[in-house]
Amino acid sequence: MADGCKQPNCWPLDTGCNIEGEADYQQCKYWQTDAQQEDKSAIDQTADHILPWHGNALGTTDLLFVTGRGHPFVVGVVGAQSAGKTTFLSSLYLLLNKTPRLPSRSYSGSYTLGGWENIAHYLRWDGDGLPGFPPHTSSGQNRMPGLLHMALRNHNSQLHDVLFTDAPGEWFSRWAIDKQDPSAEGARWIERFASGFLFFVDSEAFASVNRGIARNDLQNLLHRLGSTVSNRPVAVIWAKSDVVIAQAIRKKLQNEFQNTLKNYKEFDVFAAPNDVNAENRGKGVLDSVEWLLSSVAEQRYPTIKIPRLVDSDPFFAYRGREA
Amino acid sequence: MTNSAKTLLVVGRQATGKTHYGVQLLGRLRQHTGKLTVRANPESIAIFEEGLRVLAQGMPASHTPTSVYESVLFPLQSQNGQPIDLVWPDYGGEQVSNMVDQRRLPAIWQQRISESSGWLLFIRLEHNVEYQDAQSRPVVLDSDHTDTRHLKKFQWSATAFYCELLQILLYTKGAGTINRLQSPSLVILLSCWDEIKLANENTMPFDLLSQRMPLFTEFLKNSWVPDNLAVFGLSSTGKALNKNQPDYDYIPEDEGYIVLPDGSKSTDLTLPICELIEQIV
Numbered sequence: 001m002a003d004g005c006k007q008p009n010c011w012p013l014d015t016g017c018n019i020e021g022e023a024d025y026q027q028c029k030y031w032q033t034d035a036q037q038e039d040k041s042a043i044d045q046t047a048d049h050i051l052p053w054h055g056n057a058l059g060t061t062d063l064l065f066v067t068g069r070g071h072p073f074v075v076g077v078v079g080a081q082s083a084g085k086t087t088f089l090s091s092l093y094l095l096l097n098k099t100p101r102l103p104s105r106s107y108s109g110s111y112t113l114g115g116w117e118n119i120a121h122y123l124r125w126d127g128d129g130l131p132g133f134p135p136h137t138s139s140g141q142n143r144m145p146g147l148l149h150m151a152l153r154n155h156n157s158q159l160h161d162v163l164f165t166d167a168p169g170e171w172f173s174r175w176a177i178d179k180q181d182p183s184a185e186g187a188r189w190i191e192r193f194a195s196g197f198l199f200f201v202d203s204e205a206f207a208s209v210n211r212g213i214a215r216n217d218l219q220n221l222l223h224r225l226g227s228t229v230s231n232r233p234v235a236v237i238w239a240k241s242d243v244v245i246a247q248a249i250r251k252k253l254q255n256e257f258q259n260t261l262k263n264y265k266e267f268d269v270f271a272a273p274n275d276v277n278a279e280n281r282g283k284g285v286l287d288s289v290e291w292l293l294s295s296v297a298e299q300r301y302p303t304i305k306i307p308r309l310v311d312s313d314p315f316f317a318y319r320g321r322e323a
Numbered sequence: 324m325t326n327s328a329k330t331l332l333v334v335g336r337q338a339t340g341k342t343h344y345g346v347q348l349l350g351r352l353r354q355h356t357g358k359l360t361v362r363a364n365p366e367s368i369a370i371f372e373e374g375l376r377v378l379a380q381g382m383p384a385s386h387t388p389t390s391v392y393e394s395v396l397f398p399l400q401s402q403n404g405q406p407i408d409l410v411w412p413d414y415g416g417e418q419v420s421n422m423v424d425q426r427r428l429p430a431i432w433q434q435r436i437s438e439s440s441g442w443l444l445f446i447r448l449e450h451n452v453e454y455q456d457a458q459s460r461p462v463v464l465d466s467d468h469t470d471t472r473h474l475k476k477f478q479w480s481a482t483a484f485y486c487e488l489l490q491i492l493l494y495t496k497g498a499g500t501i502n503r504l505q506s507p508s509l510v511i512l513l514s515c516w517d518e519i520k521l522a523n524e525n526t527m528p529f530d531l532l533s534q535r536m537p538l539f540t541e542f543l544k545n546s547w548v549p550d551n552l553a554v555f556g557l558s559s560t561g562k563a564l565n566k567n568q569p570d571y572d573y574i575p576e577d578e579g580y581i582v583l584p585d586g587s588k589s590t591d592l593t594l595p596i597c598e599l600i601e602q603i604v
Binding site: 047048049050051052054055069070094096097098099100101106107108109110111113114116117120121123124125126131151153157159 | 426427428429430433454455456457477479480482483486487490491494495499500501502503537538540541542544545546
């Protein structure tokens with residue numbers, strides 16, 4: 001039984017209203033007060049075992065389930081509102097559904113399949129329903145971002161758990177202005193725990209009449225991130241890259257990245273281009289995630305080089321104090 | 324039961340062909356023509372009574388009611404004479420769908436899963452829920468167009484469903500996947516093979532599964548060691564049977580085939596069970 005919600009797979013206190021999508025979860029028809037909950041548990045006396053993960057985006061209650069088997073990589077997905085963060089994650093899942101491999105690792109399960117299916121479904125054809133973009137991720141009153149999980153096995157057969165944050169853009173806008181803003185708690189969570197970042201630049205915004213504001217907002221966010229990121233890798237995602245922006249603006253932004261970030265790489269990404277025949281759609285999605293995970297792995301597991309001793313007698317393999 | 328009694332867990336959603344296979348398996352075992360045979364006639368074959376009767380008239384068995392879970396004990400022996408007791412269940416496949424949809428396991432299923440040493444999973448590819456998406460079937464999307472279908476209920480894709488189902492089974496069994504698994508062994512039966520339109524008649528079942536469900540297949544390859552994972556094709560009745568048009572010349576024991584992992588066909592329907600038993604003994 002979920003806290004406060006009558007639905008078994010919704011955890012409103014952690015990740016907001018999952019079922020009805022209410023901005024204020026207390027307005028949801030499934031919301032129940034503590035008193036109502038006690039009544040329900042008195043009736044419910046089955047011996048059924050309730051699974052410890054609900055399949056939707058993970059929150060604090062069920063995060064332990066994944067973190068129990070090893071330290072997960074947290075990928076902070078950072079960007080302004082409607083920059084394409086959720087669409088990026090949807091594309092990642094759909095691409096992996098066709099080619100379930102990155103160059104250095106491949107899919108080995110997920111405890112948030114419901115969460116992935118939910119966001120990916122917007123980009124799918126369902127009966128007569130046309131695909132569209134995922135709706136705006138609601139900011140709600142959450143303490144931490146929803147986390148989408150994926151287990152990946154690398155060439156050395158090591159299993160790594162990766163958690164992608166799916167957070168609303170408003171959190172980052174507030175965080176960029178005031179690091180201690182009460183409504184930016186989720187952004188601070190990401191800043192603290194992320195092993196690497198996907199940083200979104202909304203090409204469309206830079207091609208529009210609002211490009212001045214877009215640049216101002218991006219600078220604020222970039223400098224906030226730059227001040228806390230230290231050497232953690234940042235994949236700069238030029239989202240909606242099928243939209244052409246002025247070369248001068250692009251160059252200017254690229255200079256800013258160079259001055260602010262230490263360990264970064266740029267990627268062009270478009271999920272649903274106007275040119276329906278474009279062949280490289282989705283390419284930047286897999287490339288950026290591959291680069292990020294490889295950079296994180298390098299940092300966290302530096303290769304220890306031990307000089308090799310070649311001798312038939314195992315006794316001489318002892319390296320003593322030099323090793 | 325003998326000491327070597329092994330319990331196989333038979334897992335399949337509704338209409339994936341569990342009952343047909345059970346009935347045909349009984350027929351083959353009694354004929355003593357397969358690699359596996361029975362040492363003695365099962366004490367009770369009540370659960371297949373109805374299935375045997377309708378199949379003998381060339382009609383398909385009806386849907387097993389949702390709440391039913393019954394089993395028959397096959398006292399088997401392998402080709403080298405080793406005695407094995409196989410508990411074969413018959414149940415309404417909704418019980419399996421409910422595990423994923425309702426995220427709860429009845430106590431009796433917990434027990435079955437923990438006691439099992441090999442799993443037989445039925446997947447009927449032609450009944451899979453699959454979607455086309457904006458990447459595979461292009462659509463011109465207006466950037467202002469956000470989807471308004473988001474409150475509508477939708478079914479998970481088959482890939483997500485089967486990944487989650489196996490994750491639930493593994494969790495309940497207490498089998499971690501930090502390293503690839505040797506136990507429990509897994510045999511997947513791609514059922515109703517005869518209804519699949521194949522470009523190449525010699526397609527290997529594992530390759531077909533990779534083409535149709537790439538993400539699920541990758542999950543399998545990353546979760547099991549290759550020796551303890553096998554995929555077979557299965558056509559229990561050899562062709563589609565029609566409830567309204569009995570085929571009076573139909574002889575169940577002569578019908579049905581298995582597609583072996585190498586793509587060749589065999590009429591010995593006991594082979595997938597043999598494979599599973601060899602892996603777990």
